[in-house]
Amino acid sequence: MKFALGILFTTSLLMAQNAAPAGDAEHGRKLFESDGCYQCHGREAQGGLGTGPRLAPKPIPYVAIQKYIRQPTGQMPPYTAKVLNDKDLADIYAFLVSRKAPPPVKDIPLLNN
């Protein structure tokens, strides 16, 4: 049952990601820096301790990110359409999706002490 739900969730996620507008990942990388996203989430969107969660390489669905940054319910400062338009957001989203997954923990000796 859990396995089935997992497939459903993953499929939904992929569909949602696919539903994201096409974006320019390289431009998104620049925006991620210049617009301050890196400050809380790290330059690789890996997440920051006590500042912001990990966003990449599997971000939450585009529509969810879009909704959250416009009207955040937590500590994140709002990114309204006036300061970050939908096209630039799509580019940032493309940057997030483009990040590589890290090596498995078991393959990192320093994390196996």
Place this chain on the structure above:
Amino acid sequence: MSSSKKPPVGRRGFLKGAAGAAALVASTGKPVAAQQAETARNGTAPITTQEKDPATNVEVLTADRPGSDFMVDVIKALGFEYIFANPGSSFRGLHESVINYGGNKSPEFLTCCHEESSVAMGHGYAKIEGKPVCVLAHGTVGLQHASMAVYNAYVDRAPVFMIIGNTLDAETRRPGVEWAHSVQDAGILVRDFTKFDDCPLSLQHFAESAVRAYKFATTPPTMPVLLVADGDLQETPMKPGEKPHMPKMTWDAPPQGDTGAVMETARMLVNAESPVIIADRCARTPAGLKNLTELADTLQCAVINQYGRMNFPSRHPLNQTERAGAAIRDADVILGLEVWDFWGTVNNFRDQLHRTSRPITKANAKMIAISATDLNTRSNYQDFQRFPDLDVSMAADSEATLPALIEACRKLITTDRKSALEARRKKLGELAKEAHDKMLVDASYAWDASPISTARMAMELYGQIKGRDWSLVSNNAWPQRLWNFDKHYQYIGGAGGAGVGYGSPAAVGAAVANKKYGRLSVNIQNDGDLMYAPGVLWTQAHHKIPLLTVMHNNRAYHQEVMHLQRMANRHQRDITTAEIGTTIKNPNIDYAALARSMGVHGEGPITDPKDLGPAIARALEVVDRGEPALVDAVTQPR
């Protein structure tokens, strides 16, 4: 001016005339004139025409027993190992007595390049050694420099014993600078954030106030104290036969919680289904760590370490720090031990335009606080935080109260209850393991990134030191999550008042304390913090203080970058400007070169994570020789 009509006199005219001259002859066996000529030959004073041809009424220019010698007797009696100080003329007498009368040993004078560094070094030292050092400073400009560090120590409940120089008597001040360095009430500058200060008018007064100050500083809540060493009192010779009484130092027993309140707390904790202990500045000494562990093992309950001190073993199965929010939400009884911000711990507060807050606890959760902070409150500085809703509150020292609480809990735990508690421990252990595994996954992200991820930096360092007897003398989040802390000296907490500039000198002070135990002191150093007073690097090199520093060089005052970004977003203006005025770039600072310029081994800047481990290994070879070394790692922001 009236003073110009007076004959030349020494400070307060002591030992002037025949009686004084006779005393000096008696003390050295040489006539006064001969002594003065000897002094001149030794180059300590220029020979004037008048001195070559002394008048009949010979002015006494030397002294055998200045008051500052007795001050050193007092300082030695209090057991200070070190004096941390930047030199200042207002305590020149005391400085000279420390070196020549006291032999510059117990205490030894360590040269600091800034008074803020002196006090912060004392702050760091106290958290390792459990007792204060003596800090000397000018009463005016020196204390002004030192004041932020005094505030940090105050908020962090750390004892620092300060002696500042000042000349109260206007008649004896040298014209010019000494007037600028004199003040009516020297202690007022820091009175809002010290526990005690005094301005002794006699050596007996000095001795009693010094012992009193030491006692206050080291009794919970431990805090900075300040004594004024008046310039005249330092430099005026003691009268023949004068022998002030040295008061007996007796430590106060720390304040324990009321017996009834302890019993009520034990009853609530033992009967609770999901009790949580939150410890912040609880473990003042290794006994605090031991006893908190014992309490947790007795109750088999969750412990959250807020890391004001090294309170609880990081890999203990009951350590739920990594899932603190979930544990607090689930709790029916919460016990806070020296928790600085109880309200902020059990409430969620949003930093948005309209600031809102909500409790994160269950509606019927009971709250208990044990804290010595209530025993010494001030009103001006608002570090006491928002007022929490408590069910039981003890104005007492948590560490001192733990043994009675453990005993009370043990008496209440029945055999049936014990098996339920063991089941709770098993469940908490599984949750702790899950949280640890998640941490490792978190750390793996951006593992190969450049700038270097802060998790990678922490683990490259840990990989080099984990087999050693190490002490982390800085306040860093990834080590808290990933390293195995189980000894009290392995962690010293943070600045207290969040005054930037604490980190590097506190690390040095802690390293001074660790040195005699042969511990390896390691410091993960924020770049902005180091730049407040980088002269602390020279102090490390000059005094051969073994300390490994790894720079967390994110080239910014990063907290402020985020604050500025928040404002720009809130105001819907240019969101690309947050680095203006908040970053430390263009040019980038070469911290390895900065270190080398002051005699400290420097490595870096290192941007490729693969290069970091070997650089740390090279630096450790230097530290193993008893000297400091710095590795500049260019890192991700957090």
